[in-house]
Amino acid sequence: MKTMSDRPHIRVELLSNPIYLCGARELVGSVAKRLGFDDLDCSKIALAVDEALCNVIRHGYNRRTDCPIWISIWPIENGSGKPAGIKIVIEDEAKQVEPLKMRGRELSDIRPGGLGVHIIREVMDEAQYERREGKGMRLTLIKKADVGESPVRLASRTAQSSAAHKRQATER
Amino acid sequence: MASDENIAVLDDLAEGVVVVRPTGDVDMSRSPDLRMALRAVHEGRPMKLVVDLEQVGYMDSSGLATLVESMRTAKGNKTSMVLCAMNDKVRAIFEIARLHQFFTIVDSLEDAISA
Numbered sequence: 001m002k003t004m005s006d007r008p009h010i011r012v013e014l015l016s017n018p019i020y021l022c023g024a025r026e027l028v029g030s031v032a033k034r035l036g037f038d039d040l041d042c043s044k045i046a047l048a049v050d051e052a053l054c055n056v057i058r059h060g061y062n063r064r065t066d067c068p069i070w071i072s073i074w075p076i077e078n079g080s081g082k083p084a085g086i087k088i089v090i091e092d093e094a095k096q097v098e099p100l101k102m103r104g105r106e107l108s109d110i111r112p113g114g115l116g117v118h119i120i121r122e123v124m125d126e127a128q129y130e131r132r133e134g135k136g137m138r139l140t141l142i143k144k145a146d147v148g149e150s151p152v153r154l155a156s157r158t159a160q161s162s163a164a165h166k167r168q169a170t171e172r
Numbered sequence: 173m174a175s176d177e178n179i180a181v182l183d184d185l186a187e188g189v190v191v192v193r194p195t196g197d198v199d200m201s202r203s204p205d206l207r208m209a210l211r212a213v214h215e216g217r218p219m220k221l222v223v224d225l226e227q228v229g230y231m232d233s234s235g236l237a238t239l240v241e242s243m244r245t246a247k248g249n250k251t252s253m254v255l256c257a258m259n260d261k262v263r264a265i266f267e268i269a270r271l272h273q274f275f276t277i278v279d280s281l282e283d284a285i286s287a
Contacts, residue, residue, distance in 0.1 A: 018201035025230070043230075043261040044268075050232050054200045115233040115269050122268045 008072035008089070016057045016092075017065040024071060025050050028088065035075050035083050036145045045086065045143050048123040051116040052090050052139050060094025060137065068093060076142065085125075085144040093136040099129035178202060179209045186285050188219035195227040198235035206235065210242040217249050222284040226257035231265055243275060252276075256284035 010031065014020045029046035037045065053069060061067045069092050076085035104118030120127050126142035180193040190213050194206050213221055223239065225231075239255070246253035254276045258266070266272040278284050 018199065021199050021201060021232075022197055040260060040264060044264060047230075047232060047265060050199060054232065054234065057200065115236060119233055119265070119268055 008074055010073040011070060013068055013070050015065060016061045016067040016069055018054070018057060021050050021053055024053055027071070028073070031073055032086055032143075035086050037086070037143070041143070041145075044123045045088075048120045048127075048141060048143075049088060049090065051119050052141070055116045056090070056092045056094055056137075060092055076144070083145065085142060088141040088143075090139045090141070091132060091136060093132075096131045096135065096137060097129075099131070099137075102129045178205055181209060181213060183218075185281075186220075189222060189285055190216070190218040190220070191222045191224055191281065191285075193224040193227065197230040198228055198238070199230065199232045200234045203232075203234040203238045207238045207241065210238065211245075214242070214245045214249060214251065218251055220252040220254065220285075221246055222281065223253070223255050224257055224281050224284070225255060225259075225262055226281070228258070228262055231262045233265070233269070236265060236269055236271060239275070240271070252287075254278060254284040254287050256281050 010027070012024075012027065014024060025046040028049045029042045032042040032045045033039070049071070056069055057063060057065075069090065072089040072091075074087040075083050076087055078084035102117055104114055104116065104121070120139075120141070123143075124141045125144050126140070128140045130138050130140075132138045178195050180191075180195075182191040182193065183189075185191055192206075192209055192213060194202075194209075196202070198206055210221075210223075221242070223242075228235075243253050245251075256278045257280055258277065263272070263277075266275070266277070276287065278287055
């Protein structure tokens with residue numbers, strides 16, 4: 001399994017203002033949908049990105065709303081070149097932390113907060129934090145499309161459906 | 173009934189019951205509004221607090237944290253707190269966080285009021 005190229009297929013910059021989280025969720029969820037994930041998985045992937053952005057805003061930038069965050073997206077293909085998942089990278093210029101310290105709280109310790117990292121790791125197949133060169137952090141998220149139908153299959157089904165409708169229209 | 177743009181608070185559906193009904197996305201930018209609404213309701217120490225999530229399309233961990241805080245307050249005040257009418261996407265985050273067993277969750281507002 002590999003990403004289709006080194007260059008991101010999508011790269012956006014947003015400010016660290018929580019009001020833009022909805023836009024990031026829409027973007028990621030919509031792209032995941034086109035890559036073959038079902039609705040629930042799309043929602044979960046968007047949730048993981050939302051939680052990652054919240055952590056950057058809340059802990060990295062101490063809730064400052066004017067700092068940059070970058071989201072990059074790649075499709076992942078399998079050995080035969082078919083779409084097989086999504087890779088999302090979130091980068092910032094926030095304070096650097098030890099990647100191994102990026103852990104959520106124990107779930108049995110029920111209290112407000114501290115769930116973001118747990119949710120990210122639960123939802124995604126891979127979640128890796130690292131320091132960026134110079135300043136800031138980078139979070140690489142990978143979700144494999146092992147449940148939903150691939151776009152190729154969906155496209156094929158759509159074509160079949162379209163052909164069937166045309167046949168029905170002709171028969172009428 | 174009191175309300176702001178995103179959250180309605182209804183106290184006339186059943187005696188001793190207050191229903192808080194947020195709408196739209198409950199994320200980091202909007203969960204503070206829900207927190208304020210719930211805190212205000214707790215000041216009145218109702219017998220039962222129902223959070224009706226039927227019109228919530230999305231919730232993140234900030235929304236969960238808000239509800240966990242409210243549940244703690246409810247337990248301290250001996251207020252019964254019930255969540256209702258959440259969609260599958262919202263329910264998923266409760267399950268991911270293993271919080272679906274911490275809350276009383278029912279399917280409908282009617283069930284919540286009678287629970």
